[in-house]
Amino acid sequence: MKKKSIISFIGILLFAILIGFLSKSFAEEKPKVVFVLKDLNSQYWEIVKAGAEKGFRDFALDGRVVAPIIGTAEEQSELLQGILKENPDVLVVSPTYAPIIMPILDEFVEQHIPVLLLDTDNSWEHKIAYIGTDNFDLGRKAGSLLASQLQPGDDVAVIGGDVKSPVSGERIEGARLSLNAVQINIATEKVNLANEATPIKDATKEILEEHPNIKGIIATNDVIALQVVKVLEEHGLSIPVTGADGIIEMIELIEDEKIPGTVAQNPFDMGYLSAETALKVSRSERVESTIDSGVDIIIKGNAKQRLNFYKSLLN
Structure with missing residues (x-):
């Protein structure tokens, strides 16, 4: 009986170690995704951020959202230079001013980091996809x-x-x-x-x-x-x-x-769809080159529902 107890204890211990190892491995395997928005000083971009962060949770991403404090292209470019050194798995960016931002995005491509454009499209040939409004x-x-x-x-x-x-x-x-x-x-x-x-x-x-x-x-x-x-x-x-x-x-x-x-x-959907697309790209899955987040018509009949949803996000 004593021998069986020891064997059972060792079995349980090994199982616990295995579970801990697997949990750590899965945690380490979370794709690292960085969103660089135009700013976080306006309600619109706060809602985009809320959608992205919901996506991080739902799709098990190691994600974060950053933006320039003032909102200038020069500041966004500096942010991107720092993120490039972090070597994320996927970059999602809403370029403030293409002539300044696109050259630094070329550097991401050189390091084999896929780039998704959010909210603001551009004819840049290296983008994996544009997620946003038509x-x-x-x-x-x-x-x-x-x-x-x-x-x-x-x-x-x-x-x-x-x-x-x-x-x-x-x-x-x-x-x-x-x-x-x-x-x-x-x-x-x-x-x-x-x-x-x-x-x-x-x-x-x-x-x-x-x-x-x-x-x-x-x-x-x-x-x-x-x-x-x-x-x-x-x-x-x-x-x-x-x-x-x-x-x-x-x-x-x-x-x-x-x-x-x-x-x-639909800024919330824009952020959420971008997180979902980033996951697919990190797995080398095929994605559409344009992902339309849609346009809604708001009138008296549906305004209250949208209003309550946004207020719940921002509280």
Whole structure:
């Protein structure tokens, strides 16, 4: 009996050691994935981060999310230089300014580190995949939503950022296509604006002075859209304004019935899908070159659900 007890004890001990060894091995085998975002100072990017971190947990990734403090391309480039030395299994990046960022991404490729582009696409030949919004489709849906609240022959305005960027430019082109199709006139375009209150407010005031019969405004992002709404309120005007990101403040305007609706990216899905894609790439699995995170139309009927979801993420 004593001999059997000793044998049983040794068996249990060896089994425990084996389990511990396997657990350690699996932990060590977690793919190392680093996300480099444009910033973490805005609600939009906080939601992207929340999606990525949910993906890290669900897909057993050794992942982390970083971003420049100020948000400049130079700062992002320095971050990437440091991450290159860490030799991650996969890099996920949203490039701030392609001419500065793409050369450092070439260095990742030279070290055989696969690179995924998040949120902002680029024609860079070495990307494994782009995960994000089809910005032309977003603009097309924004134009259709605005047109549904107007009449043929009405005048609208477009206000946005750098028209040469693959984000703003494609959104404007998509909106123009939808509006032209139903004979809504784009009376003016105020573009190449920084995401700062003063230039946006000044541009909006110019639109109202130069085109007093304007019936609606399309903004290429929500930072711009929110400032446009403020100017309209100051002038006692209530006309539809569509944004692009679907952040909490825009959804609250819909809930309060200050605007009828907007279109929205899915930043949480963007982060989550990027983590899932990073896992597949780390396993050398084939992935699609473009992974569309979708565009939603937000109106009074579904605004509350989206609002509660985002608030739960950020609390």
